[in-house]
Amino acid sequence: MRSAPLHPVARLPEEWSASLAARGERSFAAKQVFHWIHRRGVLDPGAMTNLSARLREHLAAEGLGDVVTPERVHRSEDGTRKLLLRLRDGATIETVLLPAVSGAGSRAQLDADAAAADLDDDEDDAAEENAPEGNAAPHVRVTQCISTQVGCAMGCTFCASGVAGLKRHLGPEEIAGQVLLGRAMLDEGEELRNVVYMGMGEPLHNYEATARSLRLLTHPEGINLSTRRVTVSTSGLVPEIARLGADFGGQIALAISLHASDNETRSRLMPINRKHPLDELIEALRAYPLPRRRRITIEYTLVAGQNDDPAEARRLAKLLRGLPVKINLIPMNPIEASSLGPPGLERVAAFQDVLTQAGYSCFVRRRRGDDVSAACGQLVLLGAKPKVRRALA
Ligand code: SAH
Ligand code: SF4
Numbered sequence: 001m002r003s004a005p006l007h008p009v010a011r012l013p014e015e016w017s018a019s020l021a022a023r024g025e026r027s028f029a030a031k032q033v034f035h036w037i038h039r040r041g042v043l044d045p046g047a048m049t050n051l052s053a054r055l056r057e058h059l060a061a062e063g064l065g066d067v068v069t070p071e072r073v074h075r076s077e078d079g080t081r082k083l084l085l086r087l088r089d090g091a092t093i094e095t096v097l098l099p100a101v102s103g104a105g106s107r108a109q110l111d112a113d114a115a116a117a118d119l120d121d122d123e124d125d126a127a128e129e130n131a132p133e134g135n136a137a138p139h140v141r142v143t144q145c146i147s148t149q150v151g152c153a154m155g156c157t158f159c160a161s162g163v164a165g166l167k168r169h170l171g172p173e174e175i176a177g178q179v180l181l182g183r184a185m186l187d188e189g190e191e192l193r194n195v196v197y198m199g200m201g202e203p204l205h206n207y208e209a210t211a212r213s214l215r216l217l218t219h220p221e222g223i224n225l226s227t228r229r230v231t232v233s234t235s236g237l238v239p240e241i242a243r244l245g246a247d248f249g250g251q252i253a254l255a256i257s258l259h260a261s262d263n264e265t266r267s268r269l270m271p272i273n274r275k276h277p278l279d280e281l282i283e284a285l286r287a288y289p290l291p292r293r294r295r296i297t298i299e300y301t302l303v304a305g306q307n308d309d310p311a312e313a314r315r316l317a318k319l320l321r322g323l324p325v326k327i328n329l330i331p332m333n334p335i336e337a338s339s340l341g342p343p344g345l346e347r348v349a350a351f352q353d354v355l356t357q358a359g360y361s362c363f364v365r366r367r368r369g370d371d372v373s374a375a376c377g378q379l380v381l382l383g384a385k386p387k388v389r390r391a392l393a
Contacts, residue, residue, distance in 0.1 A: 305343075
């Protein structure tokens with residue numbers, strides 16, 4: 001348990017019940033407060049019109065209010081919005097809204113354009129995607145990518161957050177608060193559909209806050225995201241993968257940043273591999289209580305000259321044999337602090353071919369919104385100055 005008192009945005013309905021009952025409030029006030037915050041996205045106690053003045057004052061005194069404030073929004077040509085957010089202590093993080101490209105309904109197109117965000121491809125989903133919408137207003141499904149830390153302690157060599165190092169963990173209210181804000185900032189006709197923990201930071205290094213934010217985002221009285229539409233991405237913290245699996249019964253979608261198929265290469269790119277080497281990680285994936293017909297996403301950032309050799313792809317095919325996975329290849333987005341970069345398109349295609357021929361579903365993801373800034377964490381490192389980059393694909 002966190003020793004600091006829980007921020008009001010971080011409280012679950014049952015926790016509101018306990019704290020408000022102790023203050024002599026009516027029993028349904030707990031649900032009302034949770035609804036205001038998580039269903040309606042209202043964080044200003046003054047606007048919570050069906051609560052007593054006394055309760056509104058109490059909520060304000062407890063610090064209820066905005067936890068993240070948009071400082072800048074970079075809108076890219078493809079509709080992606082990168083939001084630079086300021087936290088109450090002045091630190092900045094980023095979150096990204098990724099609308100499914102127009103013409104969605106074509107699964108191939110979705111697969112080509114889903115960026116690091118992984119629009120799941122269960123069969124029932126595909127059917128739903130293609131279902132006629134009747135007279136309903138057309139809507140665009142949006143995936144939001146959120147951060148869990150300011151910076152990151154894992155030190156991956158190709159990652160802007162890793163190079164920056166860990167400044168601090170986010171609280172659960174700051175993690176869930178990004179989604180409350182993102183939902184409020186959707187364009188007309190858009191619907192928040194998926195959330196991916198793929199922004200700044202290592203979610204499982206901040207396990208308690210991440211787990212609580214998952215409970216908040218998927219709570220039926222709140223935003224009510226489906227657990228299978230929420231993906232936690234990790235660099236491979238083995239004990240916490242097991243914990244996540246146990247705490248949520250395997251319902252939360254899992255993405256693993258693998259990036260190599262042998263320990264030497266992986267340790268070079270990702271220092272965490274020295275603590276939890278590949279065999280341990282693969283064992284943790286086998287043990288994850290994944291529901292039937294669901295798959296773990298393997299993320300593989302291709303870095304020229306480091307992990308892009310076809311021999312590495314063959315080893316990867318062998319390593320993953322028997323695991324229910326889909327593979328996303330992401331050509332590395334160049335970062336300021338490193339001379340590492342992406343391989344050429346032919347090399348990417350050759351890598352993909354090996355995996356496809358070995359029977360894996362394997363897609364090349366381009367990072368969207370590249371015309372406004374590059375990979376995770378870079379917006380912050382650039383001091384919010386948009387940097388024009390050529391899209392990789
Ligand atoms: N810490 C978690 C989640 C955040 S990083 C993790 O590592 O999984 C989300 C994804 O972005 C990871 O797969 C990471 O490897 C990838 N990534 C980070 N920097 C990148 C870059 N410069 N180019 C391409 N992918 C990058
Ligand atoms: Fe941290 Fe993920 Fe970046 Fe590695 S890739 S430094 S784990 S944010």
